Amino acid sequence: MDGKSVLITGGTGSFGKAFVRHLLSTTSVSRLVVFSRDELKQSEMAAQYEKEPRIRFFIGDVRDYGRLERAFDGVDIVVHAAALKQVPAVEYNPIEAVRTNINGAENIINAALDRDVKRVIALSTDKASSPINLYGATKLVSDKLFVNGNAYVGGRVSRFSVVRYGNVMGSRGSVVPFFKRLVAEGARKIPITDERMTRFSITLPQSVKFVVDSLSRMKGGELFVPKIPSLRVTELAQVIAPNAEFEHVGIRPGEKLHEEMISTDDARRTVDMGDHYVIQPQTEWWNRRGGIGGSPVASDFSYSSDKNTHWLSPDELAVMLKEM
Numbered sequence: 001m002d003g004k005s006v007l008i009t010g011g012t013g014s015f016g017k018a019f020v021r022h023l024l025s026t027t028s029v030s031r032l033v034v035f036s037r038d039e040l041k042q043s044e045m046a047a048q049y050e051k052e053p054r055i056r057f058f059i060g061d062v063r064d065y066g067r068l069e070r071a072f073d074g075v076d077i078v079v080h081a082a083a084l085k086q087v088p089a090v091e092y093n094p095i096e097a098v099r100t101n102i103n104g105a106e107n108i109i110n111a112a113l114d115r116d117v118k119r120v121i122a123l124s125t126d127k128a129s130s131p132i133n134l135y136g137a138t139k140l141v142s143d144k145l146f147v148n149g150n151a152y153v154g155g156r157v158s159r160f161s162v163v164r165y166g167n168v169m170g171s172r173g174s175v176v177p178f179f180k181r182l183v184a185e186g187a188r189k190i191p192i193t194d195e196r197m198t199r200f201s202i203t204l205p206q207s208v209k210f211v212v213d214s215l216s217r218m219k220g221g222e223l224f225v226p227k228i229p230s231l232r233v234t235e236l237a238q239v240i241a242p243n244a245e246f247e248h249v250g251i252r253p254g255e256k257l258h259e260e261m262i263s264t265d266d267a268r269r270t271v272d273m274g275d276h277y278v279i280q281p282q283t284e285w286w287n288r289r290g291g292i293g294g295s296p297v298a299s300d301f302s303y304s305s306d307k308n309t310h311w312l313s314p315d316e317l318a319v320m321l322k323e324m
């Protein structure tokens, strides 16, 4: 990162703010551009960085190619975090998700190629593996656009990779702030969709570190998946609201009982790299590059939140919630 010009789309979101904080406090980036639509979120963030000469704020929409092309001028590294990601809102407004998550991805790739951006990492989600809701489906299309963006590079310098992970503890719109709000309002009952429900869990600092590490490792074409723990939603609710009863509200449309990051079909192309997995592209150009090492996973392998070998205990959950 040192000396590099970095741009983050969705820089005012949960991930973006943590990424900006991390880069400005631990690296010598020469310039850090926050790209997003809403001027209020940007001006609130700018107020926190009044004395930071390296940060720039750029209002723009990833649906607007021309704006991205202007923003990417002189940029070395792009992290693409902008997305529509609330499952119910995306189900109800499907074409909006297509425009932001799919057309936006295409614009990022084209602008990066045209502006000679060297490395681009796009953030993906466990919901993109065997998707059952439109959010996951649009992110799967986005993943494929980024991986195959490498096929259009020709003699250019740009490389594209994807990072896929599960629920970020405490991010905007996630279950932790929701449960905490209910407790603060004095609710006696906590809504639980299904007692069997499990989720992958990662903290914001862990997700930022994994993205930064992936930026330094990437050759272009990898889909990086961190090894992260699972949690039982009932245990999370009990830690946040120990005295509350559960109210069973049933699984919501587009929701899975368990999330998955690597399906059995993707396992054929997956290698275990120690602390993370890489799903490799199934393409000629990737085969010609000679691979990245690692050990192939078993052919019946899948990485899902219910079959995980690493679980967060209630004590660990309590510590994580306290640290947030």
Ligand SMILES: NC(=O)c1ccc[n+]([C@@H]2O[C@H](COP(=O)([O-])OP(=O)(O)OC[C@H]3O[C@@H](n4cnc5c(N)ncnc54)[C@H](OP(=O)(O)O)[C@@H]3O)[C@@H](O)[C@H]2O)c1
Binding pocket: 009, 010, 011, 012, 013, 014, 015, 016, 035, 036, 037, 038, 039, 041, 060, 061, 062, 063, 080, 081, 082, 083, 084, 085, 100, 104, 123, 124, 125, 126, 139, 165, 166, 167, 168, 169, 171, 172, 174
């Ligand atoms: N949070 C999680 O649990 C989780 C888990 C796995 C993966 N991810 C992925 O991580 C990424 C970041 O998530 P997050 O939790 O940080 O989301 P977030 O808090 O909702 O932030 C989204 C950001 O994107 C911007 N944005 C939305 N639409 C845009 C557009 N059309 N053009 C430009 N900017 C736009 C938003 O700002 P404006 O509204 O002002 O434009 C905001 O800065 C997403 O790609 C998400 O799919 C998140």
